[in-house]
Amino acid sequence: MSRTHDDQPLLAVRNLSVTFSSRGTRPVRAVDEVSFEIRPGQHLGLVGESGSGKSVTSLAIMGLLPARSSKVEGEVLYAGRDLLSLGSKEMAGLRGKDIAMVFQDPMTSLNPVVKIGLQLTEVLRRHLGLDKKAATLRAIDLLEMVGIPDPARRVGEYPHQLSGGMRQRVLIAIALACEPKLLIADEPTTALDVTIQAQVLEVLKDLVADTNAALLMITHDLGVVAGLCDEVNVMYSGRIVESAARHELFATPRHPYTGGLLESIPRLDAGKGAPLRPIPGSPTQTLPWTQGCAFAPRCQNADETCRTVPPKLEPTGDRDLRCHHPLEAVRRDEVTA
Structure with a gap:
């Protein structure tokens, strides 16, 4: 889009x-x-x-x-x-x-x-x-x-x-x-x-x-x-999960995977000894999936719906999003301020 x-x-x-x-x-x-x-x-x-x-x-x-x-x-x-x-x-x-x-x-x-x-x-x-x-x-x-x-x-x-x-x-x-x-x-x-x-x-x-x-x-x-x-x-895992303008995606990631990617970037203002924040688990290796969301095994927001019903990529406000339980639309600069 x-x-x-x-x-x-x-x-x-x-x-x-x-x-x-x-x-x-x-x-x-x-x-x-x-x-x-x-x-x-x-x-x-x-x-x-x-x-x-x-x-x-x-x-x-x-x-x-x-x-x-x-x-x-x-x-x-x-x-x-x-x-x-x-x-x-x-x-x-x-x-x-x-x-x-x-x-x-x-x-x-x-x-x-x-x-x-x-x-x-x-x-x-x-x-x-x-x-x-x-x-x-x-x-x-x-x-x-x-x-x-x-x-x-x-x-x-x-x-x-x-x-x-x-x-x-x-x-x-x-x-x-x-x-x-x-x-x-x-x-x-x-x-x-x-x-x-x-x-x-x-x-x-x-x-x-x-x-x-x-x-x-x-x-x-x-x-x-x-x-x-x-x-x-x-x-x-072979699918687009989020599509947005660059500044919107970096400021307010809505898909848990996008949020995880951004959180895993080391911050220059982090305190000494601050731990890195990797995305848990490993990427899906076998495609196609038999059911559910491919990111569900690594997602903290996942529930039974995520594991059984494949999400569709749909317009959501200022972006396209493939997620049953997207992150709240809170700007990252507000969270880290």
Whole structure:
């Protein structure tokens, strides 16, 4: 859902479900009826623990899931076209040009035996029709744009000759080379140290703002969401459990899982020796669920209804919420004052 943009959605994901199956094992539903919209220029965060279905959602949107072992259902509408109905050739024409993605690990995303410049020029020549010279000059400009020093020399280097932060900047340059309307960033700073993370995120934030691209930021880090996104969807065990504007979600979390995520963040003003407040239990590993709310085994508010009746994602005031017994609408700054 969206409350800050009035125009038509650029991307509309409707009842997206992804089920994996392999011989000898029962099917596992990793994403279950996920729906959200992203409008031009909007920055949407998709947040959750590892295994919540965030990355699978992004790969389904991009058409990058293995066809033999995955079943994708629902609709993924980009500018009114259902991406799930497109053939591989049509989808390849959109990827990199209209929709681009920054992946988690640059060492596995970049070809280790191909020079950086060639990996950039390949995208430019394929989608924009530039000749070799023009593409090379544009590649140098892109590397400079993402803050890589001496870009004219770097285009002739291989990925292993660059630091982790520089490799991630190269991925951002490749993703933004054709000025896509939608950028999907899947945990783009996970493999980097904290200082480099901040630098890369600042580059990403500035470039997305300059191009007015819509952004889907997939992360487990609420700090990243706070700095980049204007709306947040919280995922748990394959489902969106809460969707709200960023400032509302951080100030008044209503789903117990969202509240637990925020409470687990260490506070700078906490007294010496103050204990951390983890969410009890472990994430649900087996999907789909036979009954009830997936978070019920970890939730202090859970009762028999929670354990037997699956909650629906429904509009609740200023947000969408999937919970039988949501937290009281009390601002966190009032509680901690």
